[in-house]
Amino acid sequence: MTPGExxxxxxxxxxxxxxxxxxxxxxxxxxxEAAKYPGGDDPTLIGLTMGIYGLTQAMLQFLYGMASDRLxxxxxxxxxxxxxxxxxxxxxxxxxxxxxxxxxAVQGAGAVSAAVTALLADQTxxxxxxxxxxxxGASIGLMFALSLVxxxxxxxHIGLAGLFVMTGALALAGVAVVIWWVPxxxxxxxxxxxxxxxxxxxxxxxxxxxxxxxxxxxxxxxxWMAVPAMLVQAGLPHxxxxxxxxxxxxxxxxxxxxxxxxxxxxxxxxxVFLTAVGLIAVVQLGFWLVAASGAPSVSALAxxxxxxxxxxxxxxxxxxxxxxxxAPAHARGAAMGVxxxxxxxxxxxxxxxxxxxxxxxxxxxLFAGCAGGMLLWLVVAWPMRAPVANAPGLVAKAG
Numbered sequence: 001m002t003p004g005e006x007x008x009x010x011x012x013x014x015x016x017x018x019x020x021x022x023x024x025x026x027x028x029x030x031x032x033e034a035a036k037y038p039g040g041d042d043p044t045l046i047g048l049t050m051g052i053y054g055l056t057q058a059m060l061q062f063l064y065g066m067a068s069d070r071l072x073x074x075x076x077x078x079x080x081x082x083x084x085x086x087x088x089x090x091x092x093x094x095x096x097x098x099x100x101x102x103x104x105a106v107q108g109a110g111a112v113s114a115a116v117t118a119l120l121a122d123q124t125x126x127x128x129x130x131x132x133x134x135x136x137g138a139s140i141g142l143m144f145a146l147s148l149v150x151x152x153x154x155x156x157h158i159g160l161a162g163l164f165v166m167t168g169a170l171a172l173a174g175v176a177v178v179i180w181w182v183p184x185x186x187x188x189x190x191x192x193x194x195x196x197x198x199x200x201x202x203x204x205x206x207x208x209x210x211x212x213x214x215x216x217x218x219x220x221x222x223x224w225m226a227v228p229a230m231l232v233q234a235g236l237p238h239x240x241x242x243x244x245x246x247x248x249x250x251x252x253x254x255x256x257x258x259x260x261x262x263x264x265x266x267x268x269x270x271x272v273f274l275t276a277v278g279l280i281a282v283v284q285l286g287f288w289l290v291a292a293s294g295a296p297s298v299s300a301l302a303x304x305x306x307x308x309x310x311x312x313x314x315x316x317x318x319x320x321x322x323x324x325x326x327a328p329a330h331a332r333g334a335a336m337g338v339x340x341x342x343x344x345x346x347x348x349x350x351x352x353x354x355x356x357x358x359x360x361x362x363x364x365x366l367f368a369g370c371a372g373g374m375l376l377w378l379v380v381a382w383p384m385r386a387p388v389a390n391a392p393g394l395v396a397k398a399g
Contacts, residue, residue, distance in 0.1 A: 024143050052105045
């Protein structure tokens with residue numbers, strides 16, 4: 001990477017990290033703490049309050065992406081982060097579960113992922129794009145691991161309201177990063193003709209990637225409806241689950257770095273991509289077998305989670321890179337907006353469908369459904385071709 005590419009990659013990864021840390025800190029403790037609010041005796045309302053963030057984010061991602069094509073990336077990112085901070089402070093003040101849901105909805109309205117990803121694509125060459133996206137993915141994974149350890153400790157001292165205040169402060173820190181650290185937007189982006197939404201919806205390669213990101217994040221969220229309970233059943237108390245999660249996440253980063261980047265340089269990106277999809281399908285079948293046995297072991301679950309994160313991190317790094325390279329440069333914000341919309345809808349669908357499957361079919365039904373979704377994605381993704389690296393500002397061709 002050039003110095004400018006390193007600065008862009010690390011600064012934009014920092015924005016993702018600050019925003020996602022605030023979100024992830026809430027997740028491990030939300031269901032328990034939200035039950036203490038007026039109206040918290042309704043599990044359906046708690047679930048809606050937790051999931052409404054993803055719904056409002058999905059509704060607005062592509063609008064933010066299109067706006068960044070027309071108004072400028074940094075301006076849209078700052079606006080979104082300020083809105084996210086406002087929603088965090090509303091949630092911190094909330095006297096009831098209804099107001100907590102309103103705060104979460106406003107948080108989701110600060111949907112800046114598409115604009116951030118598009119700006120990173122604007123400021124990096126095709127040949128280093130996957131590495132740049134991997135830095136973003138690594139920052140998100142590290143924040144997830146950190147939140148699993150820190151959230152129970154923090155909520156014991158500052159409560160859920162204090163966590164939301166911290167989330168708002170982290171978003172404001174992200175605004176400072178945008179203003180003072182992120183490099184200026186490339187002039188060629190500002191002077192480009194603007195594309196239309198229909199333009200990015202007609203590209204088969206983008207449609208395959210959009211379908212894939214929906215399935216990946218639906219499966220990611222759905223499997224957590226059963227995995228924590230299986231760890232408890234295996235004899236690992238909830239407060240010690242990070243003993244499994246943290247090593248699995250960190251070790252998977254090492255595997256990703258030692259396989260994805262060297263193999264991409266040698267022209268094997270398609271093979272690595274499809275292998276990662278297949279690996280996650282195999283992991284879901286492994287979870288199905290463990291659930292069917294009725295006697296899960298911590299070691300078996302730890303191995304499955306490690307393999308899952310290996311595949312997941314490869315896809316988290318390569319998918320947005322591929323989407324940004326396939327998209328027309330003048331409509332990159334719109335393309336990443338649609339991509340991130342499908343990602344958010346995947347989170348929402350994973351929570352809803354995962355809960356339904358566990359309730360009606362149990363953990364075995366859940367993992368069978370997840371495996372089926374991954375195998376379907378493998379079929380859809382099979383015709384893909386790795387994009388050819390082009391000079392900045394040109395469209396990468398892919399099938």
